[in-house]
Amino acid sequence: MSEEFEINETHTTFDFKGFLFRLFHHWPLFLISLAIAFSIAYYINVRKLPIYQMENMVSIKDDQNPFFTSNTSLTFNWGGTTDKVNTAVITLQSRSHNEKVVERLQYYMDYLREGKYQQVDAYKQTPFFVEVDTTKPQMLNKQMKVVFKDSVNFNLSVSFEEAGNISLQNYATKEKSSMFVDAGEFSKDFKIGQHISLPFFSGTFMPNPEMISRNGTPYYIAFRNYDGVVKRYLNIRVDPESKGSSVLKMRLTGNNKAQLVDYLNTSVEVLSEDMLERKNLFATKTIKFIDSSLAQKSEELSTVQDELNQFKNKNAIFDLASEGTEINAKLNGLDLRKESVNRELNYYNTLQDYLINRSDYRDVPAPSVAGISENSVVTGVGKIVALAEERNKLQYSFKEGAPIFSDIDRQINAVKTVLLENIRSSKSLKNQELSSINSDIGRYEGEIRKLPKEQQDLLNIERRYNLSQGTYNLFLAKRSEAGLVKAANVSDVMIIDPAKDTGGGQIGPNTQLNYMMAGLLGLFIPLLLVFVRVFFDTKISNVKDLERITPIPLLGVLGKSPIDNNLVVLTKPKSAIAEAFRALRSSLQFIYKKQGIKGAKTVLVTSSVSGEGKTFCSINLASVFALSEKKTILVGLDLRKPKIFGDFNINNSMGVVNYLINEADIDTIIQKTEVEYLDVIPSGPIPPNPSELLISEKLDELIDKLKERYDYIILDSPPLGLVSDSLELIKHVDATLYMARFNYTHKNMLAFVNEKYKTGEVKHISIVLNDYVEKAGRGYGYGYGYGYGYGYGGYGNYSNGYHENIKRPTLLNRVKQVFRKK
Secondary structure (H helix, E strand, O other): OHHHHHHHHOOOOOOHHHHHHHHHHOHHHHHHHHHHHHHHHHHHHHHOOOEEEEEEEEEEOOOOOOOOOOOOOOOOOOOHHHHHHHHHHHHHOOHHHHHHHHHHHOOOEEEEEEOOOOEEEOOOOOOEEEEEOOOOOEEEOOOEEEEEOOOOEEEEEEEEOOOEEEEEEOOOOOOEEEEEEOOEEEEEEEEOOOEEEOOOOEEEEEEOOOOOOOOOOEEEEEEOOHHHHHHHOOOOEEEEOOOOOOEEEEEEEEOOHHHHHHHHHHHHHHHHHHHHHHHOHHHHHHHHHHHHHHHHHHHHHHHHHHHHHHHHHHHOOOOOOHHHHHHHHHHHHHHHHHHHHHHHHHHHHHHHHHHHHOOOOOOOOOHHHHOOOOHHHHHHHHHHHHHHHHHHHHOOOOOOOOHHHHHHHHHHHHHHHHHHHHHHHHHHHHHHHHHHHHHHHHHHHHHHOOOOHHHHHHHHHHHHHHHHHHHHHHHHHHHHHHHHHHHHOOOOEEEEEOOOOOOOOEEEOOHHHHHHHHHHHHHHHHHHHHHHHHHOOOEOOOHHHHHHHOOOOEEEEEEOOOOOOOOHHHHOOOOHHHHHHHHHHHHHHHHHHHHOOOOOEEEEEEEOOOOOOHHHHHHHHHHHHHHOOOOEEEEEOOOOOOOHHHHOOOOOOOOHHHHHOOOOOHHHHOEEOOOOOEEEEOOOOOOOOHHHHHOOHHHHHHHHHHHHHOOEEEEEOOOOOOOOHHHHHHHHOOEEEEEEEOOOOEHHHHHHHHHHHHHOOOOOEEEEEEEEOOOOOOOOOOOOOOOOOOOOOOOEOOOOOOOOOEOOOOHHHHHHHHHOOO
């Protein structure tokens, strides 16, 4: 027996089969939960705004200038097409680029209208456009209502619920400010095309020729925080069409297709303009440099020309002698060469100073301006400028100190080192050339001094004039050359497929996902509730519970009583519960036979706590023995809470207590009932010392005398789990019935009797499960023959030919039965 106990004690696995039947039993809960979940999902789905995705496709190509030559090196292609693609991807996702797009489209202002369930984006769906006065501050995050009265007149209104400060932003300077407003509503009529200047709004409403105004239909406009709007568009997707491809696909999602289309196409326009501007950077800065040089040389040429004219008029000398003319021509050539070499040396010195002392090389003019055509210098300057421009662009997308800046700086330093070495070499050669030119000029100037004084002066003035005119013509030619290069440049951005609303494009909301989530939650929540209920259910809810928590055998199962008193066997002898007591009687007889007991037989009925059906079982068990014409007596030994007298309408003034204290003899305390073979001994008045009375020798004497007179003695005892009285009575009985009530008895209440059973203090004990109701969710059905044999009974609106047709009690009666004391 001890071994059996140990085996059952360690068997604590979760009852998955019972749990599954519980789930099936709670199908209405699942149905309701799913209905609620799907209703919520539908409510959410119909109110969700559609989400669209628009896209366009562009190519970042490498268009070389058709007028590009080694002598007109005003554009560069450092890094090739791949570098341009990477730069374009980063630029399109940069904050500075998207700021330009938002500002150009004025997307910091929202157009709204009333939708079916909520306000929706009405971009290009309003009968007006607003030209925002960006020089004035605009009210942020407050809707202004626009209602047209006719095609020209409209009402502009805004409601201020409470007095306080409102936020404003100037979209030209991006500065924010605040303004105090009083509580109330502003409302005023305006006309289309009329400039509106209010403290919180400044702009002009212009007509939208594609939309007809509907009188009385409300529209709304609202200004948003500029930085917040820009941040919203930084999630634009830019991906190469394939790995290493120069074709980019741009994707943008939102609630308004027209807005997405305009943003994508404008973003490409801004990129194209910026890349063309970058491509023209050298040409633009070179033209600026040449223009300033031309102005200086023009003034110098004019001064020398005036001096030459005055000299000729004063000295009446208009031409040089033939010898002077020949010398003048040679000197003019040498002067132009010297000017050119000095210009190159000055450029080298300036470039060297930039490379050594500065970190921004974007203002360096093209080498061709100084007439430098050396390929190493031209290429080196182009690389430096391109890398410096790329670094400047990346400052808007990355923080200073990012690895990409370190990589660019390393490239710049490498190019700078090579370029400085080339500059030193070129300067040395130019200085040698300059020395040779100076030597030739000195020789010819010596010959000039042999000429007459007037001829010498005229020759010097003409030399300066020719030098200025030659330099001026050179810069003029370079200016024309740079302008031609700039005009011939085209952007490296080519639009393959512009963004366009061709229908469709909706990618959300994902209503199927919402319904799927609703289904999962609708199933999971009741599943969790049932699991928690089962997991934390501490009451005995099925026979399997008894098998797991106690090694004591189950003798029988009693159904719910269909009547309000305890005399169910006598009142409803054909009922299913009456049959259950007959099966219990048979099981007891089997126990007695197995023990070899002859003559009078005793049985003790006890339980863990009050209310589990001891009295109910005792009365009906005694009744079923008496109906089999066996002399039976029911003895009430629950001296603390006597009950059995009430059901038989007998007097409790004389009973077991009176016998135990020698106030009455056995014949006096035995009381007859209406059942022929059934007698009852009530407990009698409540004594002050019930435990002491039950352990007295008088009780042994009483039971011995009863065995002489009766075939069956049924002892109704107090709860075993509350008092020790029942333990004293067990030694007097041949069998003990331990009552457990369905959905009432806590599982841990059996720990005490389990321990007594393990140690052998209680023997021949069996469990009877009372008040059992078979439900589909329990998953268990029992017939006769479990353990020593048992049956169960209850009620239902049926008749199977064996049991009496008992009508199911009303809900009110069932509620009363819950609180009925057993």
